[in-house]
Amino acid sequence: MPEASGQKSSGQEFSGTGLKVAVIGGGVAGLAAALALRDRARAQGVDLSVTVFEKDTETGGNLRTLNQGGWQFEWGPNGFLDNEPATLRLVDRLGLRPRLLRSSDATRRRFLLVNGKLQEIPLSPKAFLSSKMLSTRGKLRMAGELLVPGRKDLGRAATDLATDETIDRFGERRLGREFANVMLDPMVKGVFGxxxxxxxLAAAFPRMVELERDHGGLFRAMITLGREKRRKGRRTDAGPTGVLHSFDGGMAVLVDGLARALDEDAQAEVVRGADVSAITRDADGWRVSWPGGERGGFTAVLDAAPSHAAARHTAALDPALSADLAAIPYAPMAVIALGYPRDKVDHDLNGFGLLVPGQEKRTALGVLWSSSIFPGLAPDGRVLLRCMAGGAGNPGVMTLGDDELVKRMLADLGPLLGLRGEPELVNIIRHARAIAQYVPGHLARLAAIDAAAARHGSLWFAGSAYRGIAVNACVKESEAVADKILAALTGARPLSAEVAR
Ligand SMILES: Cc1cc2nc3c(=O)[nH]c(=O)nc-3n(C[C@H](O)[C@H](O)[C@H](O)COP(=O)(O)OP(=O)(O)OC[C@H]3O[C@@H](n4cnc5c(N)ncnc54)[C@H](O)[C@@H]3O)c2cc1C
Structure with missing residues (x-):
């Protein structure tokens, strides 16, 4: 392993008496937290330097945009919703607003595979009633949600395993088995793999728990919040809102902007090629080690690498903490980009894409019509499809060879979309550990991780393994954790109490 290289011209460690924070992992969470720390320290006149340690030679983690002969596709996320102020603040902080790309309006149209046929997901209750999405019985059961009493035990601690219901169980209890199978199952596959x-439910979709607790049910919540909205004449947050955005140049633009801002900051450093193996403590403070190097004297450590990596980093420091980190499972995912000449695809692809419920027994979890969402991702006269396969429910897919994977995607999706002939472009990305799975007990596990970290003092964790898997959640959490770290190091009150210890 070559010696890792810092980006500062001196290549030297920071000296002086200021606070020194080590951030492990240069994905969006680590980079955003590092920048937030620097910005806040500067604003408060605190002498604080940040060193980010990144395993790869490039920063960005899952946010990576690939270009190939006029095609552009994403390694990980294909965008973010514009409903999270923290991300938009970051976009402005980096001067990236002019490069923001809004997804096309057609993306409101989304499809599900139901009994072998594509069905457009209705956008209004009236359209839902006349759709073929559910049987009459299924629709009646769904409407009966209004009569299902709210759970009495929802006021109990969120970390209580006894009340930690699965998303499927919640869906069945409130909206019926058919709704859970046809609507919830593919949605969870699409979001979490x-x-x-x-x-x-409480860990993955806490808002749903709140709506049931505060309003007695989902329809009741919609009615009450809808009334409030009309009364106040403004938007409420009864459900997920927002428009998908990316950047001209793809999602890499965001993390490249973050890395650039840190590289240009005299009190920040990004050490690339440092595959951290351990964080330990000695008389000088925290020490970060990797094969080929180590740095010491840190006042605090924020581990923003995936939780399985954080588990390795803390194995010697605290085996019980390490075991909790290691216990957070990840789902594997294969992302298969297929490019076609427009005239070889019969479907109009006027929409976002389609999801496949498990009961349809296909290999594909779904497909995004990428070049319809963000025009410009395919060369003129071509269309780009982004298929997903694998997930927690079908990890065996990851062992399939490339040809077999493409064959299965074409068998599943070809007849639905009218794909004719061979794709002109094939690109397969295999994520062995794509997305953290917030299984029952996740919130209790987070509480244990937080308690252990607090016992060590000035040790923190952030990233998609913990409190939200989306880019937005990572950015929001990174601001909050930066506030907490600074407050802890300076004895000030935190600006934000969102990452509670
Ligand atoms: C296929 C896919 C599709 C997705 N789609 C969406 C989407 O459409 N919208 C959305 O909002 N989110 C989506 N996500 C989730 C999104 O990618 C994550 O929220 C986000 O990338 C998490 O950022 P992170 O910084 O926590 O982790 P990562 O991106 O995993 O970054 C962690 C970093 O830590 C580094 N690292 C690991 N080990 C070490 C070590 N030992 N030492 C030093 N560094 C280390 C890694 O190299 C990496 O750079 C998707 C994810 C995947 C995989």
Whole structure:
């Protein structure tokens, strides 16, 4: 392993008497937290330097945009919703607003595969009633949600395993078995690459728990919040809102902007090629080690690498903490980009894409019509499809060879979309550990991790393994954790109490 290289011209460690924070992991969470720390320290007149340690030679983690002969596709996320102020603040901080790309309006149209046929997901209750999405019985059961009493035990601590219901169980209880199978299962596959029967509602979709607790049910919540909205004449947050955005140049633009801002900051450093193996403590403070190097004297450590990596980093320091970190499972995912000449695809692809419920027994979890979402991702006269396969429910897919994977995607999706002939472009990205799975007990595990970190003092964790898997959640959490770290190091009150210890 070559000696890792810092980006500062001196290549030297920071000296002086100021506070020194080590951030491990140069994905969006680590980079955003490092920048937030520097910005806040500067604003408060605190002498604080940040060193980010990144395993790879490039920063960005899952946010990586690939270009190939006029095609542009994403390694990980294909965008973020514009409903999270923290991300938009970051976009402005980096001067990236002019490069923001709004997804096309057609993306409001989304499809599900139901009984072998594509069905457009209705956008209004009236359209839902006349759709073929559910049987009459299924629709009636769904409407009966109004009569299902709210759970009495929802006021109990969120970390209580006894009340930690799966998404599937919640869906069945409130909206019926058919709704859970046809609507919830594919949605969870699409967002988490996960199984609704295996994920905790409180950890994955805490807003749903709040709506039931505060309003007695989902429809009741919609009615009350809808009334409030009309009364106040403004938007409420009864459900996920927002428009998908990316950048001209793709999602890499965001992390490249972050890395640039840190590289240009005299009191920040990004050490690339440092595959951290351990964080330990000695008389000088925290020490970060990797094969080929080590740095010491840190006042605080924020580990923003994936939790399985954080588990390795803390194995010697605290085996119980390490075991909790290691216990957070990840789902694997294969992302298969297929490019076609427009005239070889019969479907109009006027929409976002389609999701496939497990009961349809296909290999594909879904497909995004990427070049419809963000025009410009395919060369003229071409279309780009982004298929997903694997997930927690079908990890065996990851062992399939490339040809077999493409064959299965074409068998699943070809007839639905009218794909004719061979794709002109094939690109397969295999994520062995794509997305953290918030299984029942996740919130209790987070509480244990937080308690252990607090015992060590000035040790923190952030990233998609913990409190939200989306880019937005990572950025929001990174601001909050930066506030907490600074407050802890300076004895000030935190600006934000969102990452509670
Ligand atoms: C296929 C896919 C599709 C997705 N789609 C969306 C989407 O559409 N919208 C959305 O909002 N989110 C989406 N996500 C989730 C999104 O990618 C994550 O929220 C985000 O990338 C998490 O950022 P992070 O910094 O926590 O982790 P990562 O991006 O995993 O970054 C962690 C960093 O830590 C580094 N690291 C690991 N080990 C070490 C070590 N030992 N030492 C030093 N560094 C180390 C890694 O190299 C990496 O750079 C998707 C994810 C995947 C995989």
């Amino acid at each position: 996960g199984e609704s029967k295996q994920l905790s």
